[in-house]
Amino acid sequence: MMKNSIFNISPDRSKYPEKDAEGNLMVDLDSQKYVKLWQGPQHPGVTGNMSLELTISGDEIIQAKTHVGYLHRGFEKLMERRKYIQCFPTCIRMCVAEPDYNEYNLAAGIEELSGIEVPEMAQWLRTLVLEMARLQSLLRVVPGQGGTFALGLGVQWGVYLRDLILDLFEELTGGRVYHMYILPGGVRGLLPDGFKKRMEETLKKIDEFVVNIDNLMFSNAVFKQRAKDVGIIQPEWIDQFGIVGPNARSAGFMRDVRKDYPYLVYDQLDFEPMTMNYSDIYNRARLRWHDLIMTVDLIRQIMAKIPETGDIKAPTPNVLHWKIPRNETYIRSESSRGEYGFYMVSDGTDKPRRINLRGPSYVHAISLLEHMLINANIADTAAIMVSLQTCPPEIER
Amino acid sequence: MEQLINKLQKSFKLSDVKHQRENLTFVTVKKDSALDLVTHCRDYEGFSHFVLLSCVDWIEDGKFQLTYLLNNPSGKFDLGIRTFISRDNASMTSAHLLWRQIATYQRELKEMYGIDFPGSPRVDESFILEGWDEIPPMRREFDTKKYSEDTYFPREGRGSNDPATYMKSKLYPDDEK
Numbered sequence: 001m002m003k004n005s006i007f008n009i010s011p012d013r014s015k016y017p018e019k020d021a022e023g024n025l026m027v028d029l030d031s032q033k034y035v036k037l038w039q040g041p042q043h044p045g046v047t048g049n050m051s052l053e054l055t056i057s058g059d060e061i062i063q064a065k066t067h068v069g070y071l072h073r074g075f076e077k078l079m080e081r082r083k084y085i086q087c088f089p090t091c092i093r094m095c096v097a098e099p100d101y102n103e104y105n106l107a108a109g110i111e112e113l114s115g116i117e118v119p120e121m122a123q124w125l126r127t128l129v130l131e132m133a134r135l136q137s138l139l140r141v142v143p144g145q146g147g148t149f150a151l152g153l154g155v156q157w158g159v160y161l162r163d164l165i166l167d168l169f170e171e172l173t174g175g176r177v178y179h180m181y182i183l184p185g186g187v188r189g190l191l192p193d194g195f196k197k198r199m200e201e202t203l204k205k206i207d208e209f210v211v212n213i214d215n216l217m218f219s220n221a222v223f224k225q226r227a228k229d230v231g232i233i234q235p236e237w238i239d240q241f242g243i244v245g246p247n248a249r250s251a252g253f254m255r256d257v258r259k260d261y262p263y264l265v266y267d268q269l270d271f272e273p274m275t276m277n278y279s280d281i282y283n284r285a286r287l288r289w290h291d292l293i294m295t296v297d298l299i300r301q302i303m304a305k306i307p308e309t310g311d312i313k314a315p316t317p318n319v320l321h322w323k324i325p326r327n328e329t330y331i332r333s334e335s336s337r338g339e340y341g342f343y344m345v346s347d348g349t350d351k352p353r354r355i356n357l358r359g360p361s362y363v364h365a366i367s368l369l370e371h372m373l374i375n376a377n378i379a380d381t382a383a384i385m386v387s388l389q390t391c392p393p394e395i396e397r
Numbered sequence: 398m399e400q401l402i403n404k405l406q407k408s409f410k411l412s413d414v415k416h417q418r419e420n421l422t423f424v425t426v427k428k429d430s431a432l433d434l435v436t437h438c439r440d441y442e443g444f445s446h447f448v449l450l451s452c453v454d455w456i457e458d459g460k461f462q463l464t465y466l467l468n469n470p471s472g473k474f475d476l477g478i479r480t481f482i483s484r485d486n487a488s489m490t491s492a493h494l495l496w497r498q499i500a501t502y503q504r505e506l507k508e509m510y511g512i513d514f515p516g517s518p519r520v521d522e523s524f525i526l527e528g529w530d531e532i533p534p535m536r537r538e539f540d541t542k543k544y545s546e547d548t549y550f551p552r553e554g555r556g557s558n559d560p561a562t563y564m565k566s567k568l569y570p571d572d573e574k
Contacts, residue, residue, distance in 0.1 A: 068524075068525060069523075069525035069526065069527060072525045072526070074541065076535070077535055077539075077541055078541065080537075081541065112417075112418070239446055239496070240497050240498075241496075241497055241498050242446060242447050242448070242496060242498045253470075255470070260470075261420065261473060327415075327417075328415075328417070328423060328453075328464075328477070329417050329418070329421065330421060330448070330466055330475060330477065339448075341448065341449070343449060343451050343464065343466065345453050345462075353453060354451070354452075354453045354454075356451040358448060358449040362501065363498040363501070366498075366501045367497050367498045367500065367501055368498075371497075396525045
């Protein structure tokens with residue numbers, strides 16, 4: 001798995017230690033051959049609170065277990081006791097990095113279960129907000145990969161630019177991180193005066209950032225040597241593990257909800273998500289860098305095509321007495337990490353019977369990461385974890 | 398999608414077929430044949446991507462609904478396979494050999510709903526909760542508010558007031574005298 005890590009100077013020890021008849025590793029900690037090492041829940045990367053229980057031999061990982069629960073607040077349970085409209089402030093906290101996909105999925109689920117058509121203007125504004133969410137997330141994640149190799153400068157640039165996007169979010173929605181802009185039936189407001197001009201000014205700064213990050217990271221010999229041929233995702237794992245989004249695209253699988261199951265106004269936009277045929281840390285970072293460029297382009301397209309005015313909300317029942325007949329659905333959207341889905345079940349009352357989030361990290365950070373870390377060097381752990389773009393809150397909900 | 402459902406009807410006793418959308422259909426099948434259907438869909442019908450395994454607690458019926466949501470990436474449609482199991486001594490055959498990620502879902506369902514999946518890897522290890530000795534918290538009868546009131550002490554400054562009365566006392570303190 002680790003073909004050419006600069007730290008991997010030992011021969012292949014994939015059969016070390018031995019396994020018992022049931023396939024469990026026979027690790028005897030008292031033998032002094034192995035050491036337990038906990039990495040996290042505070043990490044050098046931008047991955048949130050998640051800890052890895054590593055069993056190491058020398059500096060090679062022979063077993064990894066992901067531990068989550070440090071952010072568990074029982075959101076899915078809480079939503080079962082709340083009216084649909086009260087679920088919005090709760091659901092957005094299920095992923096801090098990109099809360100808007102939660103808003104959209106919940107609103108789209110309620111609309112589908114209630115048979116509500118969203119006006120076109122609101123669909124454009126929703127698309128804009130979702131792409132802005134992707135942009136601010138990628139501004140953290142793309143340079144964040146360099147951060148795992150102590151290349152902190154790009155992270156500083158990214159944080160600054162992300163704040164400019166948050167300024168625009170604040171202007172449009174009133175909130176910086178959590179927006180609650182998307183509601184059942186539509187959105188809360190139109191674009192403020194001069195918003196397009198200020199957006200373009202920010203996008204121009206991001207254009208410069210894209211060039212600078214290319215020079216800083218992808219032309220950097222140290223970054224290349226640390227990131228190439230490390231943390232490889234094999235193509236046959238895509239379906240075995242349920243890998244989605246950029247992690248799947250880098251391995252040659254076109255998995256993008258915006259293309260596969262077009263929603264909102266994505267079918268009116270011109271874009272082609274990138275795929276690669278070799279998924280190591282370097283290529284995944286490179287693919288996200290391309291996604292960043294594509295997102296900037298998509299926002300420019302939206303700004304050019306969005307109608308000047310129009311209805312932003314369809315009529316809905318009184319949200320305090322809104323009962324939805326017994327039914328169920330699955331709503332998906334494409335977050336910067338991949339398919340982000342809500343399985344929703346209504347039971348005829350004014351509260352959901354069940355809302356179950358399926359976030360990409362649920363498989364990327366547990367079954368996949370535990371598998372990928374075997375035989376990796378402990379110095380590559382943070383880089384591999386960040387290259388999967390994990391978000392623990394969406395695992396523990 | 399209807400063609401597929403008609404085809405599956407011949408081999409499996411499907412009920413409650415619901416075409417929710419053009420590309421999303423839900424079917425119900427008995428517990429004994431649920432995993433046979435899941436396996437058949439994976440091996441012969443192109444549903445290579447497993448989306449999620451979820452549980453819905455129908456406490457009034459004394460049943461848990463397990464939903465296996467499968468996706469066909471080339472056909473671009475989803476199939477939700479529902480099956481119902483008893484809430485008492487809830488148990489279901491493990492599907493971890495079909496897709497490697499399923500073990501995680503089953504481990505979570507064991508912890509949150511108390512549904513056992515014998516043979517599933519690490520199914521008895523705690524997933525999110527540590528040292529939990531109450532009933533599984535996602536069961537409908539688990540009362541989060543009561544648990545919170547019994548377990549945690551109230552912190553000062555966290556009390557709530559009736560907004561109208563509170564603002565009146567702040568803005569017009571003389572009226573109260």
